[in-house]
Amino acid sequence: MRQRLEGEIKKRLQLLCEGEDLRFDEPMRGHTSFRVGGEADAWILVQDASKAKELLIFLEKEKVPYFITGNGTNLLVADQGYRGVILCTAGQREPIRVAEDRILAPAGAPLAAIAQEALKASLSGLEGAAGIPGSLGGALCMNAGAYDFEMKEVTEQVSALRIGTSTSSHPSGEAEGREGGETERERVRQVQLSGSEMAFGYRSSIARKQKLFFISAQLRLTPGKPEEIRAKMEELALRRKQKQPLEFASAGSTFKRPAGSFAGKLIEEAGLKGFRIGEAQVSEKHCGFVVNRGGASADEIMQVIHAVTERVEEKTGIRLETEVIPLGF
Template sequence: MDIGKIQEELERLVPTGIVKSHESLKPHVFTQMGGRADILASPSTYEEIQAIVTYAAEQGITLTILGNGSNVIIRDGGVRGIVLHTSGLSGISVEHDVIIAQCGAQFIETSRFALEHKLAGLEFACGIPGTVGGALYMNAGAYGGEVADVLQSALVVDKSGAMAVLEGDELKWGYRSSVFSSGDYLILEARFALKPGNYDEIKASMDKLTEMRESKQPLEYPSCGSVFKRPPGRYAGQLIQESGLQGTRIGGAEVSKKHAGFIINADNATASDYIGLIQHVRETVKDKFGIELETEVKIIGEEL
């Protein structure tokens, strides 16, 4: 792959400065680890996204979407092809009782925007650190709420670069999954249908959820958030705790002593440390309880 040629061709399609080569991805993920992108493209308009998506499809180049990297582990060898970083699309607006948020908007900020406009329904999102695009991708949820409860529709781009609106049954909601999990679409914006509410009541609910999150989660360390999906009838963190794994380390990665469902970057961990510890946790829980833990975090890229 001629990275220089790809950069040159992309720079004919989008403004100068949007495309960089051999860019470190560490600053773009919560775990603060991982390798480099061959090409990192950071568009700020839907037209720029369409141009990049169309180019990648025409040239047969792998395209990887990256939001703010809150639930992603990037392997130490980095990511081949083009990484499309959505942080430049962060607009949030309101129409009547509908919040419209671009894919790179922070989900937490979207919930605060709803509060400011006295709209209820996004309180559960007040502690979810990902972007709106990431939240739709995995049907993010917490404290009894999830994206599927409030999403009205999504504006997307398909692999050919064509725009479309998806709604209703087309969204294919599941537990921590959606139609977007297939990788066939790139989310541009989401429309959340909310309900008028009382400011003080909405804020009180958000304050309570924020306090619960801060008291239980190891927010003082870099991490990818909750590592594992909840197995049927159980909680992953409880299984890990009962397996005696809290405080277990591989390299600089550690199973949090504060919340067993989190693996933290305690001391300059590599992605290999992190992934190795995930596998150790899965094997230990399987041996003790006969339960296969499924990862919620997305692992991308190549080994060194």
């Protein structure tokens, strides 16, 4: 296992993070919707893009492991924690702005809050996002969706910091136009990505292939009637309450939808409804959810996920893939 951060690295982080919320040896159970996870060596609430860039340049130069997260709603952190730095975008201070049929929001903004701003502006298109608990950045990363909605449908442009060497200065492949290696500062560049350049797929985006720190996104919506938008949001909220185990801590849908079927259906048919290890359990309300009944460990949750994956493959030949991102295992 990698050693914890050295004293000199900690001192440098303290200098870089003056005025920021920096915490060492921070328990991650308070920063994930699963409510589990050991200590991260450092946790930083990043408030603006310039600070994010300085931190990323430093971490890349010093080869310090780091992980970028929003609200931690799709994250399973190991009981032993994470040997590195967590950069949390939820502290971004820019307001959500509405201009005609477009919304510009910081990546750390809760998706539900953006949906409410759309409702106030009589803009339709985010009704399906109103009950998604994650941040905009996380939603962009995984092309979050629910009830026939996906982020790719509304994302017009994304501002991000792209980390690492590249053979092009633009995602489309425009030539770099210079010789020699990149400086450390050039390894972290601000880029603008169109919706098509985000390369959205089912629960995926370009962020699964490139290292990106999302800053903000412009969403294009459709003018609508506020009473109809509100009614749709209320309808979907009721469906969630009826069908999903909202009374327990979880990361939402644990598994991706396999081609031609549904994860919950396959899990139930494999006889795993209510399957439990310790306080981690396949939900009895919706088998597509693995929940923390209260006091579960990350290891117990991971054991349930592995058991479900193996049993379903034995029964059906289908290998389920997780939506949940494991960290520190």
